Amino acid sequence: LLSAALRHFKPVQSPFIQAGEVLVFRWLAASPAKHIGIASDAQTMIHAHAGACVAEVPFGVWSRKIAARFSFPEPVSS
Numbered sequence: 237l238l239s240a241a242l243r244h245f246k247p248v249q250s251p252f253i254q255a256g257e258v259l260v261f262r263w264l265a266a267s268p269a270k271h272i273g274i275a276s277d278a279q280t281m282i283h284a285h286a287g288a289c290v291a292e293v294p295f296g297v298w299s300r301k302i303a304a305r306f307s308f309p310e311p312v313s314s
Contacts, residue, residue, distance in 0.1 A: 238262075238269040238304060245306030253278050253295075258306040261298060269303040 241260050248257055253275050261271040273283030276292055284290040 237272065241272075241304065241306055244309075246309055248305040248307050253305065256307070258308070259302055260304045260306070261301040262303040263301055273298070
């Protein structure tokens with residue numbers, strides 16, 4: 237999941253999360269990244285997981301699980 241995100245999005249280096257960023261999570265430090273959310277602001281994200289609906293939730297425990305952050309690339313002009 238992380239390598240796919242690196243191919244399609246731009247890595248974010250800023251220490252501050254901004255609305256619209258794609259957040260990639262891994263539950264354990266040595267585990268592969270297996271979850272994605274989109275930041276709705278600096279303190280909440282929109283995501284879904286098995287057995288649950290799409291929801292906007294506070295980062296809470298998720299903030300410690302962020303493996304990488306990305307922004308969407310600029311649109312290509314035709």
